[in-house]
Amino acid sequence: MNDQIDAATPALDPALDKVLTACKEKLPPPTAWAAFPGYPDSLALAVLDAIWSVGIRYTTTQGVVSRYTTHRRLVGGDAAHDTLTDLLALYDRLGGTNSFATTVGTSNRVSTQPGATLKSEAVHQAATTLHRLGIDTATQFRQAQGTDLGTQAETAWRAVPGQRSGISWRYLRMLLGIPDVKPDRMVKRFIATALGTDEQQLPTGQALRLVQAAAAHHGVEPHALDHEIWKYQTTAAGAHKQDTQAEHLTALAHAFIGRAFLILQEQHVLPVSRFQPFVQVGHHYQGSDLMNQPEFRELESALEDAYPERFSEPLTRANPEFANSYIFSFLEAAIAQCAYDSGTFEADSAPVAKSAAEL
Known part of the structure; x- marks a missing residue:
């Protein structure tokens, strides 16, 4: 994860100034920014959310998380503390990835390409891969970051269908309390508008670095600013402007x-x-x-x-x-x-x- 940036880098000052101005004009003051919600004790929910939320509206993902939580409650489980063993056990109990999709998940796929992998299959592959590496809990995932095991985990995650870009990996880290930015279309749209450029022409890496630099300027974690941008872009205030x-x-x-x-x-x-x-x-x-x-x-x-x-x-x-x-x-x-x-x-x-x- 070598995407950190020095907020004082001269070459980025003009762009950073524009982003900071956009933050001041469109977002609440940093002191009012809410803590980023996630699943600090549930690797199962974090994996579900990270993969299901990419490319679809978040209300759909909320439904998946809600149904999963209900299924776990019915058997005496607590989804807020679930491991990947718990997640994979529910897949087995329901009869596999297709049954999981119809009972807990949705029919959404990882892309719009014909024959693309179901999100339920991608979640199962990702959970199985991490579990085989010895990462089963949220704590184990956090402990692996910055180690050879963490590198192996990221490589394996990006090999899962639809996860190559790394957006869902960064979001997974955020959901588990690790400072990061999810450089999806919401973030890119906000940054592109601040810079006065086209969203499609904005390099993902530049958007990522500018959010990190703006967060550093305000003395907050990057995922806190990421979340405020997401809230702005998904409300009428942001949508009408974009x-x-x-x-x-x-x-x-x-x-x-x-x-x-x-x-x-x-x-x-x-x-x-x-x-x-x-x-x-x-x-x-x-x-x-x-x-x-x-x-x-x-x-x-x-x-x-x-x-x-x-x-x-x-x-x-x-x-x-x-x-x-x-x-x-x-x-x-x-x-x-x-x-x-x-x-x-x-x-x-x-x-x-x-x-x-x-x-």
């Missing part, structure tokens, strides 16, 4: 579906049959269960802002329209599309993307 309105609405729509699908699965509304794919608010599920969710409220507010001619002051109109009715229609259309397509209900699936585009 994406087109349509892109922002699409992101909010996917986030809402991720939360809604999880709630409806817990209530046994989902899955539905492809022969009876239609559900209706007030009949099959209660609208209030979803309207109280922050993802619903944020999408509703964004729709009202985007289409004031349709939704502003509805009670003064002869034929009032309400954004929430469109949201429920969108949800029900997405459920039907998923049922027709594959019978799997995932927020980042093609059927949901089609419904979001129609919205």
Whole structure:
């Protein structure tokens, strides 16, 4: 991990100044930055989160972690302290990677390439590899960093399908309390905007070093700044500045579906049959269960802002329209599309993307 930088390096001063200005203008003061949440005592949850979260919306990963935690609780386990032995044992108990994907995980793959490895398989490979190296607990993982064993672990991790870039490895370290930065699209977008350059043209290494240098300037750990950037980029404040309105609405729509699908699965509304794919608010599920969710409220507010001619002051109109009715229609259309397509209900699936585009 030889990516450290001297915050006072002259060649980087102009760029660093721009990043520090962006931090001052867009983020809370460093004294208000929250501690980075992770899994300091659970290597199992850290591996799950690190691999599942790459390339998909985090609400999907939260659902996986929640279901895993529930399964462990049902057998008297405590996911917050799980080892890789515990994780691999659950795979065995459920019948392998495919069963894990359908019962605990999702059908997401490590990339969009045809035939790409399921994330459930990548997690199993990564956990098996680390376990065979003698790393089973969070403490053992931290103790290995900076040693030959740590180097072997990183090499083995990056050999797992979809993990070559090292983004998930750095995120794994962060989740286990080791100072690092996850140079994903959120971080790169923030840094690129600060520098006034195109996100696609910004070298990952430069983004990484600038976050580390800015963190050093403020006297905080790099993962603390990384987390604040992530929070900014995943809220309306950041999204409106970076994406087109349509892109922002699409992101909010996917986030809402991720939360809604999880709630409806817990209530046994989902899955539905492809022969009876239609559900209706007030009949099959209660609208209030979803309207109280922050993802619903944020999408509703964004729709009202985007289409004031349709939704502003509805009670003064002869034929009032309400954004929430469109949201429920969108949800029900997405459920039907998923049922027709594959019978799997995932927020980042093609059927949901089609419904979001129609919205």
